[in-house]
Amino acid sequence: MPKTVRLTGPTEWIDLEFVERERTLHEIIGKGIRHHLAELSLSNTVIHLGELGVQRSRVAVHNWVQKADLQPADGESPDRVAVDQKAIRINDEQYWLYAAVDPQTNRILHSRLFSTYTIPIAREFLTELAEKHDVEDALFLVDDADDLIGGLCRENYSYRVERHGFRNSVEHVFREVQRRTSSFSNRFSHVDPPTAETWLQAHTVWWNHA
Template identity: 75%
Template sequence: MPETGRLKQYTGWIDLDFVERERTPRKIIEMGIRHHLAGLSLSNTVILLEDLGVKRSRTAVHNWVHKADLQPEGGASPDRVAVDQKVIRINGEQYWLYTAVDPQTNRILHSRLFPTYTIAIGREFLSELTEKHAVTDALFLIDDAGDLIGSLRKEGLSYRVELHGHRNQVERVFREVERRTSSFSNSFSHVDPATAESWLQAHAFWWNQWLS
């Protein structure tokens, strides 16, 4: 269940320009987005809104989340970056969620979903990460995954294989992602990969706001 007291502190952190034609008040839309990303299922979010006198469908709440186009902000300059991958199932097929975390703050720096894991995919993820954040001089903390090691070498980035310590921070983030997708048996059904990635990035955005 979401931490209601903390959620009430958040105001105005979601850009709601997309709701110009929505008949739902902006405060209600923001509340629906926040509570869904914080842990409520779509069905329970709908029940919450009904308790407030606003009747909306699960599809409406789902669309609010994706129209908001939320994703982690750029501009960080951490000394260390923990990077890992996790398998996400979409319609029975495996995809790989790449995530970079600042282990000092637990903030998610970048998150992307890919259909496979290769050195080329790792380099694409790292290239996007370095465009968003000042991490070219950071020490990357990874497990012994060969594709990550190869992609870091190709990009000329410093790394250290670390199975514990600071890497526990990225494992904590992945455990939270797993918790949030547990109702789907750690998988998404009846959605395309782009929609699943949009939700995962929105959750990463919420995670960072929750830490503020």
């Protein structure tokens, strides 16, 4: 098993009401979810649980993450918002992960997975972001992505093209996602897009509490 980091800590941010009928202790399920989101592949999570005396399958751990349905909290009012999109492979198809990050706190405000990247998609993402957070007066930091710039213009948001500085926060998020999906061979395999997005949303919640 690889060396792990940031595996200790509380799990109050995981709502375990879904495990009422589970035979596994809530504490163990919380640890399993946190360890998988933080560092470990499903296989290594199973090995770690085995070391704690709990025998569970990869499918069981996968189902814990899916059933937890973790969603990032809303209600933020950031002064700046860094936005970007990056390619994510699901099986043999390419999808696009959009993310918005508060560069002052490094918290992920919103993330979504789309099958393509266009100005209408960017507008949909920005609309969802505005429904969750107060970003009306925020300054958006973006690189030279035409879809995001077009979406910001059409939604009448203030933006600045910036490739470094405060926008490094969103790049840091994507590097972390890439690092985690490298344990899946740089892609999600044998899952459908909604399942992959559920994992990405759960990873976002872990990131914001790590």
